[in-house]
Amino acid sequence: MTQLNPAFTRPAFTSRVVPVIVITHPDQAVPMAHALLEGGVDVMEITLRHAAGLPAIEQVAKHVPQMHVGAGTVTRAEEMARVQAAGASFALSPGMTDALVQAAMACKLPFMPGVMTPGEVMAARDYGFGVVKLFPAAQAGGLAMLKALGGPLGDMRFCPTGGVSLTNMGEFLKQPNVAMVGGSWLTPVDVVERGDWAEITRLAREATDAAAV
Numbered sequence: 001m002t003q004l005n006p007a008f009t010r011p012a013f014t015s016r017v018v019p020v021i022v023i024t025h026p027d028q029a030v031p032m033a034h035a036l037l038e039g040g041v042d043v044m045e046i047t048l049r050h051a052a053g054l055p056a057i058e059q060v061a062k063h064v065p066q067m068h069v070g071a072g073t074v075t076r077a078e079e080m081a082r083v084q085a086a087g088a089s090f091a092l093s094p095g096m097t098d099a100l101v102q103a104a105m106a107c108k109l110p111f112m113p114g115v116m117t118p119g120e121v122m123a124a125r126d127y128g129f130g131v132v133k134l135f136p137a138a139q140a141g142g143l144a145m146l147k148a149l150g151g152p153l154g155d156m157r158f159c160p161t162g163g164v165s166l167t168n169m170g171e172f173l174k175q176p177n178v179a180m181v182g183g184s185w186l187t188p189v190d191v192v193e194r195g196d197w198a199e200i201t202r203l204a205r206e207a208t209d210a211a212a213v
């Protein structure tokens, strides 16, 4: 099978930290995108957890072309075409189903499925994925799990997400099989709700600097 997610084998974005974002009003999307860029983060995972997610993706895709906007929490096949139509340049999911993978292939949308077991990593590789999201990373075994997977499945790369923070992100990024990390700590809901974009830039810069070490 051909490589399905080339964008995640050689990501188009430069940031090795992927903010996982819950947006509650589409108007938050564009200022947040600018604030993250200002802090050196050129990728966003805008989740579909809130109804504002889809219009938020649309806003960023339309108004902030230098931002790589992805759709997160894509758990149903029919959402794949919808997020692509909204302008998402890739999709992520906490898991992997045949239906989701088929939908991503049909749309030719780069997709990062979620995995938690060696069997799921192998199934993802069979489909042609080279980079997968380890979710929930902490509960899956964190660093120890990544090291263990690196033995038999050393050709696969991971984006651990779930329980990753400023404190432990450096340890994750040092692992040779970790391509990038994801997390919600860069965009706390209360900070977004009050529109404190300077604080989002500060958090993004702090993460960018920690990733560079």
Ligand SMILES: O=C(O)C(=O)C[C@H](O)[C@H](O)COP(=O)(O)O
Residues within 6 Å of the ligand: 020, 047, 049, 072, 073, 074, 092, 093, 094, 135, 161, 162, 163, 164, 182, 183, 184, 185
């Ligand atoms: O919504 C999704 O699609 C997910 O995969 C879940 C998120 O990635 C995690 O909830 C982030 O975890 P924290 O950084 O620990 O908050």
